[in-house]
Amino acid sequence: PLPEPFRVPLPVPPVARPVGTDPGGAELYRITQRVAEQEILPGLRTPVLGYDGIFPGPTIESRRGRPVVVTHRNELSVPTVVHLHGGHTPAEHDGWPLDLVLPVDGAHDGSGHHGMIGDSVVGERDYRYPNEQRAATLWYHDHRMDFTAPAVYRGLAGFHIVRDDVEDALPLPRxxxxxxxxxxxxxxxxxxxxxxxxxxxxxxxxxxxxxxxxxxxxxxxxxxxxxxxxxxxxxxxxxxxxxxxxxxxxxxxxxxxxxxxxxxxxxxxxxxxxxxxxxxxxxxxxxxxxxxxxxxxxxxxxxxxxxxxxxxxxxxxxxxxxxxxxxxxxARDDSRVPDVLSEIEPLVPAAGATVRTFEFRRGAVSGHSGWTINGESFDPDRSLADIPLGQVERWRFHTDVHHPVHVHLDQFQVLRRGPGGPVDTDSGWKDTVDLPPYEVVEVAVRFTDHTGRYVMHCHNLEHEDMAMMATIRTV
Ligand code: C2O
Ligand code: CU
Incomplete structure (x- = not known):
């Protein structure tokens, strides 16, 4: 039987404490990925794969412009990959799906990944986040090729909140x-x-x-x-x-x-x-x-x-x-929601801007029914788009059923949805956009600062694991 609703108090994940500062001023964190038991349903113990053994993992609170280095140690029995979702992150720290952190005890050598192993390390890896980005709610989660869905399902997810002075100056609740x-x-x-x-x-x-x-x-x-x-x-x-x-x-x-x-x-x-x-x-x-x-x-x-x-x-x-x-x-309340919150630079594609179309559809993946982008399943070595930094491009997402589409590295802006303009939930800078069945969504994207290999994919995690992911390259 399911537990009675509204009985368990809302937990708030603990805020991680830095373990030090490096000579360049970056704040250092250590997170250990391990199995632990957690009481989720009253009276029962749930084994979780947890960042520091808890689900959700500890919240990382960072400041714009102040880099953070998170050393992730893998004490699980399977490889992991950490991605900071929404992070403006250099490619080698973005959690490329084959840049594995292998278990510290050698329990798994990374075989089973089609012989494709990226830049993998045993035991621990430092992920460096420059935090050169607007204050925002980001989150970190596992991103290992083919196994993101079961890993996140079993607990590998946590918040990473970036704050800045612009936001702190507003009278918002805190x-x-x-x-x-x-x-x-x-x-x-x-x-x-x-x-x-x-x-x-x-x-x-x-x-x-x-x-x-x-x-x-x-x-x-x-x-x-x-x-x-x-x-x-x-x-x-x-x-x-x-x-x-x-x-x-x-x-x-x-x-x-x-x-x-x-x-x-x-x-x-x-x-x-x-x-x-x-x-x-x-x-x-x-x-x-x-x-x-x-x-x-x-x-x-x-x-x-x-x-x-x-x-x-x-x-x-x-x-x-x-x-x-x-x-x-x-209670007394001095907070309010100001009419003007922030400045958002509109991304306006130039007249001759590059247009790219990405089709998110059901399709055959090595002879089986699966999920594809432009008819292809994820191939780490083949880029679907080589995108020059600094250019505003027009990307069109086509779809069959529902797919929430996520692009790494930079946020984009929704220009058009179906026959009309954006809807009110499309406002602001987005990195994940919901595609309802058969609706075309057009976005303006511009990548900055970091060249390298990234992914875009469906954030339905089963679709992602069934290869609805594409390599993109910023050049
Ligand atoms: Cu939240 Cu590529 O993922
Ligand atoms: Cu999907």
Whole structure:
């Protein structure tokens, strides 16, 4: 039986503490990837693959312009790769899917990757993040070729928040009134283990899921920061919620529902790439896997004692609820949402700008039904696009079924969706954009600073593991 919703308090992942500073001023962190047991469902122990043994992993808080080096140590029995999603990261630190961190104890030599091993190391790897980017909610997660989905499902995901002075100067809610919320769905076995329908439970050599999950793996338990349908007591005041959809395949349509059936407005202040130019009000918010929405909710609009339930309008049964806020006390609140949040440089493709088309479709992958981009499955050695730095290009994404498309290295801007302009959830700098069936989405992209080999892919993690990923190169 599933646990009762709204009983478990909302956990907030601990903020990682730097272990030192290098001579160049970079802050140093150490994270150990290991298996640990965590009580997720009341009374049961769930083995998690955790950054520092916890799910979600520790939150890294960094400042724009101050580099961070994270040394990841792999004490698991399988190789790993760490990617900072949304990071403006040099290629060698971006988590190329074959740049493996092999287990420290030699338990796995990386074989099983089609003989293709990138720049792999045993035991530990330093990932250097320059943080030369706007303040934003980023997240880090596993990105090993063919095995991203089971690794993230079992716990390898955490927040990385970049802050800057521009944002600090705004009167937004902060401190206890700023919460990162990692939302995902999972299924569990009767004894509390994550039930991932992979064909190879050891995640050692055989990729893939049971054919019935080829569209993407869905669970029946909704977790927020690793707790099932949690409850959080709040002041009657504004809160800043940094929403992240970390589900493998589920899209959530979030509505803040009151007991009388009405709902509370959400002021969106930021998206994947940080603050918007101006706030956008939503009554419901569609969040696809990989996307972040930064919202402010004013709990003083309802009487003390009110339960505000976060509902998933796309869910059924147990997945139609997400969590609950309980407004427990009146409070003083000096925060507000300014009309102007930040400056966003519009990306305007020039008249003769390069146009590239990427088709995300079902297709044959080595004779089996799989997922492709432009008819091809992921080939690390073949670039689908060589993109000169500094040019604004027009990219068109075509699709068959739903695919949340994610591009590494730089955020982009949505220019067009279907026959019309962008919709209100497309505002700001995006790095992941939801493609509804048969809709063409056009974005303006511009890569800067770093040349090298990166990927773009579907962030439905089962699709990604089934090779819906492409190599792109910045030159
Ligand atoms: Cu969040 Cu390439 O991934
Ligand atoms: Cu997809």
């Amino acid at each position: 401190g206890d009134r700023e919460l990162p919320l990692m939302i995902c769905d999972r299924s569990f076995t009767a004894d509390g283990a994550f039930a991932y329908p992979g064909v190879d439970q050891s995640m050692r050599s055989l990729p893939g899921v049971d054919p019935e999950w080829m569209e993407g793996v869905l669970g029946d338990v909704v977790l927020v920061n690793g707790a099932p349908w949690p409850v959080h007591e709040v002041d009657a005041a504004r809160y800043r919620l940094r929403l992240l959809n970390a589900a493998n395949a589920r899209r959530f349509q979030l509505v803040l529902t009151l007991p009388n059936g009405e709902n509370l407005p959400m002021q969106q202040i930021g998206s994947d790439g940080g603050l918007l130019a101006a706030p956008v009000e939503h009554r419901s918010l569609l969040v696809a896997p990989g996307e972040r929405f930064d919202i402010v909710v004013d709990f003083s609009l309802v009487p003390v004692g009110t339960d505000v339930t976060v509902v998933n309008a796309l869910g059924t049964g147990s997945t139609s609820q997400v969590m609950r806020f309980r407004v427990v006390r009146p």
